[in-house]
Amino acid sequence: MAASRRAAVLLLTVLAGAMVVFFAMKAAPGDPALSALGENARPELVAAFRRLHNLDLPVGEQFATWISGALRGDFGRSLTLAGGVPVGQLIAGRLPVTAFIGLYALILAGVISMIVGTVAALSRGTALDTLMTSFAVLGVSMPDFWLGYVLVFFLALNLPIFPSYGFVSPSDSLPGALLSGFLPALAIAAPMAAVFSRVLRAALLEVMHRPYVQVQRSLGLSSSFVFLHTIFRNALIPYVTIIGLQVRYLLGGVVVIERVFGIPGIGSLMVDGAFGRDYPVIQACALTFLVIVLGTNLLVDLLCARLDPKARGR
């Protein structure tokens, strides 16, 4: 019952999101036909283009056509690509690249925040704590695109360790992908790592002072055992939750960073779509992002339930 209700809510959210995306695009200025054909295009060409892409139908009908196609996995054809490549094909080709960069960033953010958050919590009130907390504040306040350029400046131009531009696909070479993806992933990861480590630090500190921890300590259990089995495990619940919430920022970062580094993923596809008023492409990308965010949140909920026996019954 709960599961089917949950699925229904998820589907409704996707539908509502799709509707917002669709009508927001329709409200944007600019004629996609003129964007695609150039403003010198002769009127009959423009009319043919509009017919071909259903742009001459009433908006409601356009939405119905699009959403019914999308539900069947048919996102229509790109308005701007020669021959009108099917958008589904575009997304399928680019999703693995974005997934790679996104996961890479998430892992980097996870590793960094685990270290920073734990060190800060364990050395609370010391200079080390202040240093780690300042790092977190700095991370949160840096825009990712700016950080991207700064990283390129130091780690690609001054110290030529990483390439300054371009991306090797993991299907071509995994070491190449890890190397060329490092700077973009780090640029996306840094602000997230900052948020994660602050949350982890606060959660660790909070759990440390819970009565059951004091009880365990008073029973003579070793402090490392208590930390790993009780404190850390309980602190992971808010930590994992915040990771779920941050996925939308991760996707925002992907959009900008893919563009800066020329990574052929969904983010850069969406930007290209936006520049070309390519509605089908933008809508499909936005919908993909929406599904990723909702899917991740579902995953996080399930994970939290596993971590916290109390949540299982809910």
Next chain:
Amino acid sequence: MTEASHVAGISRRGVLGAGAGLGVLAGSGWSGPALAAPGVLRAAITGYNVVNTLDPAAAALIPEFYVIWGLYNGLLKFDSQMQLVPELAESYRVTDDGALEFKLRSGVKFHDGSVLTADDVKFTLERLMDEATRSPNRSKVSALSAIEVPDPLTVRLRTAEPFAPLLTFLTNARTGTQILSRKAVQADPAGYGRKPIGTGAYRLRAWEPGQALKLSLFEDYFIPGRNRIPEIEIPLIAEESSGVTALMGKQIDLTSTAPFADIPTLERRPDIKVLKQPGLNTRFLQLNTRKPPFDDVHFRRAVSLAINRDVLVRIVLFGEGVATPALIPPSLTASYDATPKPLTTFNAERARAELAKSKYGAGTTGAILTWGSGWWKRFGEVVAAQVNQVLGTNLTVEVTEANTVFSRIRAGDYQAGTWGWLGMIDPDEYSYDLLHSSGWRNFAGYANPALDTLLIQARRELDPARRGALYKQSEHLWIEDMPVIPLFCSNVHNLLASNVTGFTQLPYSNFGDQFATMAIG
């Protein structure tokens, strides 16, 4: 062809500016190599990542032409001084009965091994003229009335009226008249744009849409040369600033554009060569002369006099351009009239005197239409600020999107707008199209019989010097009426790694046509 198609490149200078870039396709992605393979020139197209077609007849975007210029040749081309010289033609002349006759070089081969004949030229031009081809470049050959092939190496072009711009339109520039192989097009008419067959020094080897193109040397190229670079890789880099970092990181060797604001810094670097010159473009304030307040000639003149164009160039283009006294840009040397014109020279006192003669006074309101988030927006804002300061008017800026600006200008639904054209290579396009009473870009409906007569005369004059003189004269005929307010022309740029040689920059922002002469040191 139009300003709007270039907007993308310019305003993408920010991380996410505005623009009109587009598509991309699935793929493994351009694997930005950390090390250059020997014998590969990595010539990046920057500011754009869209190449939809490599069929010259269908091409509309500048990045498409960047590649086309390397794959094809025209009957003629521009030399380094922007003079017309034969390319696939060996020579040309005007016959006694007024036709343009081209003698073709013999033994020129297409990439598929077939030999170029006059029939291919006839086919190319007729295909372009054919309404069914729906070419955006059709206007380049619309003056043609007949194409004759007296023998396999001679082609004669006839026009109903003498039409001097035709010679310019047959160059390997942004024209669409590059010569195709009849055989190759007819073998696969629908797929030709993806499988181009030209006579150029390089042929297409691979194409990852939205990411990169790869060309390899065509061994049978008709111009003999040694040590040509065997492979050209053309990454498509949407962000101009990313193009700069890629060049600094030694991942590319050449860019097609550069961000204006970065030029001074880049010029100081020893590892980068910056090439720049005023480009073939013209930027102006388009006025709606049918609506207040720009329906009053004195008001129009007052606004023109109130704009300090040098300041505009400094603020809007970071100095990367020149103030222009009229519409034909400086790089069209034969036609450019450099004489300073009082009405397009900043003079606050005279501006206020003109305003006093106008039916509109200080406090007049009006909106300047502009777009984007980059320099076009700044362009509108600086113009409004200058005019308001000098005249005490209340001009405001309305920011929207480039295509919307164009549609509204065409429909007359505006008062004033920032506008401009680039990629036009003949003075006729800057004068006849914009100011002749039947010019298709004459959106204000400006009509001046004396100017009309002169521009027709210039179209019929085949002698370059005499023709240039007519265009110079034409700029004086309309300036008093100020139907548009000419402002400035921006530079074109290429960035090269310091070990790359052999690239000669031309003001129309050439690119692929230089691959054959380039070398990596």
